[in-house]
Amino acid sequence: MEGDPFSPFHLGQAAGPFTPVQLLLGDELWDAHAGSTTSTGWGQASPIEIGAALMQGWIREYLRRLRRSCWMRKSRVALILLSPLLLWLPSPARVVLHLLLFAHLSAWLYGVFAPNSRLFGPIFDRGSGKQKWVALTFDDGPSLDHTPLILDTLKEFGIRGTFFVVGAKAKAQIDLLRRIIEEGHALGNHTWSHPPHLAFEGVVGRRRIKEEIQRTASLLESITGRRCRLFRPPQGFKNHLILESCAEEGMVVVGYTARPPYHANGLPSSVLVERVIRDSGPGSIINFHDGWMPGREWDREEMRRTLSGIIQGLKEEGYRFVTVEEMVGRAESDDEA
Incomplete structure (x- = not known):
């Protein structure tokens, strides 16, 4: 797995220790890459055509999954898209965006560790209270x-x-x-x-x-x-x-x-x-x-x-x-x- 150039292991090696933005972005990139598919029926297609078709399929599959995903995942993608603003925003706004990233990561960890947390979707942790x-x-x-x-x-x-x-x-x-x-x-x-x-x-x-x-x-x-x-x-x-x-x-x-x-x-x-x-x-x-x-x-x-x-x-x-x-x-x- 560490030999895959798309893997966040390599993202981390190339960029040093993970920042919150790298951690979120690496996970999203890898999930999209892991969901992509390849085909052997390309015939005489050129490398550019093959690459374009693969990229189109990759993006389509990623967006399909994102639409069906939980609001925590969608909010993570929104924060990733906003993160370049850290380079240009004035200092008070950068502080606010950093706080949002920290709050999101904290909520994400709560969703992972709390056994009955529903941040990622429904959990059946209790039956109807109508019967003993x-x-x-x-x-x-x-x-x-x-x-x-x-x-x-x-x-x-x-x-x-x-x-x-x-x-x-x-x-x-x-x-x-x-x-x-x-x-x-x-x-x-x-x-x-x-x-x-x-x-x-x-x-x-x-x-x-x-x-x-x-x-x-x-x-x-x-x-x-x-x-x-x-x-x-x-x-x-x-x-x-x-x-x-x-x-x-x-x-x-x-x-x-x-x-x-x-x-x-x-x-x-x-x-x-x-x-x-x-x-x-x-x-x-x-x-x-x-x-x-x-x-x-x-x-x-x-x-x-x-x-x-x-x-x-x-x-x-x-x-x-x-x-x-x-x-x-x-x-x-x-x-x-």
């Missing part, structure tokens, strides 16, 4: 150490969950994936390889993002016979490319309402159970992790106690456990009504 429904979700599996324990616990209570699986792990643990399906649980897409910095790969382009989503989607469809509609980005981090790619695939980006920590951090299960129940309400989506980094996963017995305590506590408060698919379906029905 909650959904349990499990990311990063399937895992030989934790998935069987989770499935056994859910089966014990007679409830279904939603598993956001990593494609490469699902392919390696196909029997566990089949068990998840056979026991009536819903599946979600959690990318192919769980790249931790996917939301920062505007400098790599949407091709990587689409490949991560599509490879897992194809695997799940080959097993279940139907297209998976649910997607959750790794770490919950996202950008406009992720949400646009999901929209093109007809997928719903799922956030969460409450989440126990990745591991207990020395806290007793009773404290974790109390926190999750306190933070939950009608339509809540609770996010567990089905295994995590080696050496930092939940202790199996600790996880079983915590999961069982949350289920038991919410059942006692009259909640019904459903899948995220059911929540999405109910929300869509309510919108149509």
Whole structure:
């Protein structure tokens, strides 16, 4: 990737450390370049004609995507177009424009890191509050150490969950994936390889993002016979490319309402159970992790106690456990009504 002359890696090497304008412009140029296509059917066309045709297609595709993009993306392009004024504007106006650039970058980072931020597009982080429904979700599996324990616990209570699986792990643990399906649980897409910095790969382009989503989607469809509609980005981090790619695939980006920590951090299960129940309400989506980094996963017995305590506590408060698919379906029905 670093050998590509259009890459912002080279923009940065040529121009030194990134300024805010270079960072925004580099990302936009690379996204446009990554979306361009080439053709082998040029016949006897001259190099100038080929170059003009490629440039025309590149610009047309870029503008098409920009029209369909979120307002954050459009505001970024507007600031890029205004940035040459920094060379000619009087000092007070330059200060204002710099403040606008800083505010935009701050908002952009908030949109990336805040799990349920809607700055880049819609996030489904809570079901309808009309029913006392909650959904349990499990990311990063399937895992030989934790998935069987989770499935056994859910089966014990007679409830279904939603598993956001990593494609490469699902392919390696196909029997566990089949068990998840056979026991009536819903599946979600959690990318192919769980790249931790996917939301920062505007400098790599949407091709990587689409490949991560599509490879897992194809695997799940080959097993279940139907297209998976649910997607959750790794770490919950996202950008406009992720949400646009999901929209093109007809997928719903799922956030969460409450989440126990990745591991207990020395806290007793009773404290974790109390926190999750306190933070939950009608339509809540609770996010567990089905295994995590080696050496930092939940202790199996600790996880079983915590999961069982949350289920038991919410059942006692009259909640019904459903899948995220059911929540999405109910929300869509309510919108149509």
